[in-house]
Amino acid sequence: MQKHTAISTIGEFGLIERIKELVNFRVDDASLHDNLIMGIADDAAVYRPTPGKVQLFTTDAFVEGIHFDLTFTALKHLGWKLMAANFSDIAAMGGIPRYATITLALPRKISIEMIEEFYNGASFACKKYSCLLVGGDTTSSLANMVISVAVTGEIDEQHVVYRTGAKPGDYICVTGHLGSSVAGLKILQREKKLFTDSPNQDKFRPNLEPYKAAIEKHLMPEPRLDLSRILTQQIKVNAMIDISDGLASEVHHLCKNSQVGAAVYEHNIPVESITQRIAEEFSQNPIDYALYGGEEYELLFTLGDDEYEKLEKLTNDVSIIGRITDKSNGIELIRENGESEPLRFGGWDHFKS
Amino acid sequence: MQKHTAISTIGEFGLIERIKELVNFRVDDASLHDNLIMGIADDAAVYRPTPGKVQLFTTDAFVEGIHFDLTFTALKHLGWKLMAANFSDIAAMGGIPRYATITLALPRKISIEMIEEFYNGASFACKKYSCLLVGGDTTSSLANMVISVAVTGEIDEQHVVYRTGAKPGDYICVTGHLGSSVAGLKILQREKKLFTDSPNQDKFRPNLEPYKAAIEKHLMPEPRLDLSRILTQQIKVNAMIDISDGLASEVHHLCKNSQVGAAVYEHNIPVESITQRIAEEFSQNPIDYALYGGEEYELLFTLGDDEYEKLEKLTNDVSIIGRITDKSNGIELIRENGESEPLRFGGWDHFKS
Numbered sequence: 056m057q058k059h060t061a062i063s064t065i066g067e068f069g070l071i072e073r074i075k076e077l078v079n080f081r082v083d084d085a086s087l088h089d090n091l092i093m094g095i096a097d098d099a100a101v102y103r104p105t106p107g108k109v110q111l112f113t114t115d116a117f118v119e120g121i122h123f124d125l126t127f128t129a130l131k132h133l134g135w136k137l138m139a140a141n142f143s144d145i146a147a148m149g150g151i152p153r154y155a156t157i158t159l160a161l162p163r164k165i166s167i168e169m170i171e172e173f174y175n176g177a178s179f180a181c182k183k184y185s186c187l188l189v190g191g192d193t194t195s196s197l198a199n200m201v202i203s204v205a206v207t208g209e210i211d212e213q214h215v216v217y218r219t220g221a222k223p224g225d226y227i228c229v230t231g232h233l234g235s236s237v238a239g240l241k242i243l244q245r246e247k248k249l250f251t252d253s254p255n256q257d258k259f260r261p262n263l264e265p266y267k268a269a270i271e272k273h274l275m276p277e278p279r280l281d282l283s284r285i286l287t288q289q290i291k292v293n294a295m296i297d298i299s300d301g302l303a304s305e306v307h308h309l310c311k312n313s314q315v316g317a318a319v320y321e322h323n324i325p326v327e328s329i330t331q332r333i334a335e336e337f338s339q340n341p342i343d344y345a346l347y348g349g350e351e352y353e354l355l356f357t358l359g360d361d362e363y364e365k366l367e368k369l370t371n372d373v374s375i376i377g378r379i380t381d382k383s384n385g386i387e388l389i390r391e392n393g394e395s396e397p398l399r400f401g402g403w404d405h406f407k408s
Numbered sequence: 409m410q411k412h413t414a415i416s417t418i419g420e421f422g423l424i425e426r427i428k429e430l431v432n433f434r435v436d437d438a439s440l441h442d443n444l445i446m447g448i449a450d451d452a453a454v455y456r457p458t459p460g461k462v463q464l465f466t467t468d469a470f471v472e473g474i475h476f477d478l479t480f481t482a483l484k485h486l487g488w489k490l491m492a493a494n495f496s497d498i499a500a501m502g503g504i505p506r507y508a509t510i511t512l513a514l515p516r517k518i519s520i521e522m523i524e525e526f527y528n529g530a531s532f533a534c535k536k537y538s539c540l541l542v543g544g545d546t547t548s549s550l551a552n553m554v555i556s557v558a559v560t561g562e563i564d565e566q567h568v569v570y571r572t573g574a575k576p577g578d579y580i581c582v583t584g585h586l587g588s589s590v591a592g593l594k595i596l597q598r599e600k601k602l603f604t605d606s607p608n609q610d611k612f613r614p615n616l617e618p619y620k621a622a623i624e625k626h627l628m629p630e631p632r633l634d635l636s637r638i639l640t641q642q643i644k645v646n647a648m649i650d651i652s653d654g655l656a657s658e659v660h661h662l663c664k665n666s667q668v669g670a671a672v673y674e675h676n677i678p679v680e681s682i683t684q685r686i687a688e689e690f691s692q693n694p695i696d697y698a699l700y701g702g703e704e705y706e707l708l709f710t711l712g713d714d715e716y717e718k719l720e721k722l723t724n725d726v727s728i729i730g731r732i733t734d735k736s737n738g739i740e741l742i743r744e745n746g747e748s749e750p751l752r753f754g755g756w757d758h759f760k761s
């Protein structure tokens with residue numbers, strides 16, 4: 056069993072010293088180190104922005120009991136995922152991440168070893184996507200654990216992609232596959248319940264192996280910084296957003312911001328076989344996982360026919376799922392039988408009653 | 409009584425729309441608006457940094473039950489104070505704030521009206537100190553309320569002041585007065601207890617008026633961006649830190665970072681008469697409030713004699729409280745009777761057992 060050392064044994068400042076060691080890693084992009092004048096060791100971090108670039112600035116928070124369940128989420132995965140969620144916002148603008156801060160509100164049950172795990176996961180994501188951890192705040196919490204990350208990024212001004220640029224006639228595309236993150240979550244929740252209900256918990260072994268791909272997508276999603284670069288530097292997409300609250304919600308956001316309508320074809324939504332299999336086990340529709348699941352961190356974007364022709368030659372990891380239409384057409388889902396219906400606005404809403 | 413509308417009536421996206429309206433204010437520094445290309449309406453904010461300046465980046469979080477008690481803290485004050493705490497970190501580097509993001513983890517008891525109050529307070533601070541709110545994240549919370557703010561700032565690279573520059577022989581100075589924030593908190597806590605214990609709560613009226621100055625300092629502290637400019641642009645200070653965890657703790661941090669010792673003279677620590685009066689009521693030492701109280705957001709800095717002579721002509725809101733010494737001398741507190749003792753390292757530690 057893992058050691059469990061109370062944070063009170065080293066105190067807040069001891070914890071900060073430990074965190075300083077944990078974030079003292081190198082990334083491949085040496086310019087991040089060269090331009091960082093002061094990291095975690097003063098009242099604020101200090102860095103030189105790259106001349107001529109504009110700055111991106113985003114934040115995302117995860118709350119215990121809402122975004123994660125510590126009974127089946129390792130702190131290492133949590134660290135990765137929160138960084139990935141923020142990097143995904145940078146990717147959705149076409150940029151690259153640069154520097155990040157982390158604030159942690161920690162209940163007593165969280166040990167030093169768990170914090171180390173968290174920073175190992177966060178650092179792993181930072182090393183992979185070239186971002187430096189340069190500041191933060193650590194505080195206690197009386198109840199649940201809350202983590203908030205802020206990230207700055209950079210991009211040439213002319214390459215920034217907004218939600219506002221979609222035009223009638225554009226293809227609507229997504230990267231990767233959708234629905235597997237929520238499918239993985241369903242399995243984790245089912246196995247947790249089986250464990251809780253088990254008369255002999257010591258001998259309980261969760262059955263996760265057959266669902267590994269979906270569970271990994273849920274616990275360690277990859278921000279699409281790879282495709283984001285291609286979409287903004289090598290071709291020209293008109294509008295882009297990341298899929299954090301489910302495809303349906305993001306299509307609505309993009310259309311609202313661009314003042315357009317959309318026709319999304321159900322049978323074109325890319326869903327992996329593992330997701331179909333899990334949905335079957337739960338007697339649910341895998342398309343609903345894609346439309347209303349969320350936490351995918353894939354990208355939704357629109358572009359003209361000519362640009363799509365160029366894109367096809369650069370990657371096979373994107374799918375056309377529909378067309379942007381006139382605003383007056385509304386936002387439609389075309390079912391496999393050809394019938395259309397309004398695409399219900401939905402997705403994860405934190406304040407649903 | 410104030411209206412109490414559940415956030416679930418408008419949902420997360422309704423709340424975001426409302427927040428967008430609340431942060432749509434103008435500040436005096438037009439360059440902030442001119443350089444902001446995208447605020448809260450996309451995956452990340454986009455802004456042009458001022459050419460030639462370096463960027464500052466800091467974050468600070470407040471947790472219900474740890475940093476604030478909603479029974480005596482209005483959300484408006486909370487919004488102000490969290491912005492002030494972050495601006496204070498920017499001030500401690502010598503910079504000016506530019507753009508900020510806010511993440512909110514909200515339990516069910518928080519109403520739309522309370523969120524509006526919070527943003528009114530935060531906006532009030534932002535307007536006063538010229539900072540734009542450009543992003544954020546809102547989520548529910550199963551238990552306590554947690555708020556996290558990240559702020560970027562700017563400064564000429566040659567004007568940045570670190571914690572590392574203090575030299576033996578330097579004067580140690582502080583801005584304003586110390587100890588009144590915790591004195592104000594003591595009164596608020598006492599009146600809360602009297603209210604809770606009161607047999608007739610309807611008729612209970614807290615006795616706050618005589619302590620107003622201290623309570624204001626606790627609820628609406630001012631970041632010292634005014635003096636920070638003078639200290640870095642008009643004279644040259646060698647090291648600086650803001651006083652968020654109490655003077656003793658900050659002297660230790662500054663000395664540790666600069667590899668020096670210090671002699672702090674008890675009788676030179678600036679304490680207002682209201683703080684002395686409150687400490688007397690509680691039979692406590694007002695100097696302990698200054699040393700171990702915290703949440704003041706005054707600045708602690710060191711500078712040479714010549715620079716102090718210049719500073720004296722520019723402001724009378726700073727006090728010399730001691731001298732930087734050799735590291736081997738340690739960090740001493742010189743009592744009024746001339747006796748010296750090690751300055752106990754202390755202050756607010758979030759993980760004390």
